[in-house]
Every structure is written in C-alpha cells, then in structure tokens.
Amino acid sequence: MHIFACMKTEVNVNTSMLTWAITRAGYDVPTFAQKFPKIVDWIEGQKKPTVKQLEEFSKKVYLPFGYLFLPQPPQEKLPIPFFRTNGNQVDKVSINVYDTILLLQQRQDWLKNYLKENDFPPLPYVGKFHNSNDVKAIVVDIRQTLQLSENWASRFKTWQEALDYLVVHLEDKGIITIFNGIVENNTHRPIPVDECRGFVLVDEYAPFMFVNNSDFKSAQMFTIVHELAHIWTGHSAGFDFRTLKPANDPIEILCDKIAAEFLVPERAFDEMWNLHPNDFAHVSRYFKVSEIVVARRALDTGKISKREFFIFYNEYSKREFSKKENQGSGGDFYATTKKRISVTFASHVYQAVKSGKLLYRDAYKLTGLKGETFERFFSEHL
Secondary structure (H helix, E strand, O other), X not given: OHHHHHHHOEOOOOHHHHHHHHHHOOOOHHHHHHHOOHHHHHHHOOOOOEHHHHHHHHHHOOOOHHHHHOOOOOOOOOOOOEEOOOOOEEOOOOHHHHHHHHHHHHHHHHHHHHHHHOOOOOOOOOXXXXXXXXXXXXXXXXXXXXXXXXXXXXHOOOHHHHHXXXXXXXXXXXXXXXXEOEEOOEEEEEOOOOOOOEEEEOOOOOOEEEEEOOOOHHHHHHHHHHHHHHHHHOOOEEXXXXXXXXXXXXXXXXXXXXXXXXXXXXXXXXXXXXXXOOOHHHHHHHHOOOHHHHHHHHHHOOOOOHHHHHHHHHHHHXXXXXXXXXXXXXXXXXXXXXXXHOHHHHHHHHHHHHOOOOOHHHHHHHXXXXXXXXXXXXXXXX
16 A cells, blocks of 8 residues: 555656656657647646656656656766768767667676676777778778688678678677667667667777668668778767768778778779679679669769769669568567677677576666567577
C-alpha cells in the first residue's frame, strides 16, 4: 500500500526542465502536446505530475528519470567532434545520434577495461600515422595490416560479399564494427542518413566504428574505410558525408583521400576509366563501391566536372531511393543483431559472463538483449 501511495504522490518539477527535455528530444511543445496532452497543464502550473506520469514522460523524451529533478538542465557535450559537409564542426546532433554515441562509448569503456584486465596488448596500428599526411603510405599500411591486396574487392561478385569479407578482417584485427540505423533495437528511433552516415571512437585497445545501416548499401564501404583512416591517424569523429564529400577540416579531407585511394587506387582507376570512360556502373562493379564513389573519384581526378558530378549524384540518389522503397523491411532478427552488436564484442561479453567476470544483468545492459533472447543469440547464432 505504501508503494502505491507513493506512486500517486504529485511531485514538483521545474517547468524549465520539462521544456528543455521536450526540445532535447527534437520536439516543440505544441507538437509534443498532441501526443502527451498532460504536459500543457504541468508547464502552465495548473497540475503537478505524479511519479508514474513523470516516468512515462521521461520515456517519451528519452531522458533518464532522475534528470527531471535537477534544478537546471545539465551541460551535455558531444564526446567527439562531429562534422557536417556543408559546414565545419557542430556542437549538437539529434538525440538519437547522441544517445547512440553514448551507448557505444559505454560498450567501449567496458571492453577496454576487460581487455586490459586480461592482458591483451594495445593495437599497434591505432594512431600509427598521427602526424602524417602521406596518403599512399597510410593506405599501404592499412592493406598490409588487414592482409588485403590492392585489387582485393574485384574478386567478389557483389558489394555485399566484399563488405562482409572486409568486416571479417576488421573484426579479426580487433576493430568493433557496428551496423545500425536505429537507437539500439528501438525501431521508433531512426537515425537519418543525412544526420549521420557514421562515426568512429578511436581507442588503442577497442576502436569502435558505427555505420548507418539505413544508407545505400553500396555507399557503406566508403564510410567504413573513411573510419579506418580515422583509426590509423588517431582521431575520433562523426560525419554526415552529404554528397559523399568531407567537411572542410584537414583531418576529414585527409581521411577522405585515404578512403578513395584504398577503395579505388588511382592507377587502377585510370586503367579502368580508359577502357570504360563514363561507365560508372561498370567501374563501380569492378571496385565494389557505389557509383557515387566512382563519380567522386572521376571528379577528384579531373575526369568529370562538378556540374556533371551533381547531375549524376541527384539521378543516382533517386534511383537508389526508389530501390530502397521497393525493398521493404524485414530480415532475420538474430542476423541483424549480429551486425548491431559486432561478433567480436559479443564474444568478449559472453566469455566474460561464462567466466563469472560479468553479471548477466550487466551483459543484458551492454548488449540490449535479455533473458531467453540473450541465451538464444549466444548459444545458437554467435
């Protein structure tokens, strides 16, 4: 009875915290009030919320419940630089991107400590070229570390096979690679591609890469290799890559050049272009990258003009968008979970649970899986 009475108790909350929480979640008050009418009375001081109502509100604005009792909004700072193609670094991103960065930071912190405690060595390639701008030397080192030849991707029939092959090599070298287009497993919290194509959290024990799985499938390869370049140069960052162009920042431009040379080596590109001039589709099939990446390479090497590039970009984007619309959704939950968590990260979590170094409760929190779903994933699908 006492607990029930407590739940009915009305509580005092600073109205500025309520309006801040609504804005932080990406709404304005009138729009939010359409789906949560009680908020108007609370803000105007006509009524006070109960604990239960406030808990419900906190879930709708993706905010930890306790935050609502603070006297004023906390200073939330992006933990990594985030770059926009049409500008420079930004201070704010959407709540869905922000929460995803924090979620992966928590996973990274756990994994880093776990690896250190179990005497894993630091990864020698992280930040190896911190003070270098030598694009070709960095590309050669990435290839050697991952044990990939210059034309490795051309051996595969599809971009998906090439991408899967690359990810296996990354994970084998200790790079945690996450593919997701939503916050954790919440389909109501999408991460738009124009807001974030990817981000990378550089660490010498546990580098984490995030790739927006809602992006055109053929464009994800470029995001991955751009993030690899960040790991080799030692700089964490996030980016939107509009029109697949980097922000006006020296590190972003360098990582962009590294990705382009890694995926579409200039010498091989010149040979292919001479054989198939302006045939973006043929050249893209050979290198297993998007036609946009090929068009970008043609622009950067002076083979097409800016005007030609943007005409092609707009036409290609419409074509890919229409393909995506027709594909619909679906897919196997456990196969999707593997990509959302990373096989390497999941293996370390499971090993820690089995050896008694991690409680099931904490493993559930780290993976976003619980109970029978957790057990089934690890026993049948890992």
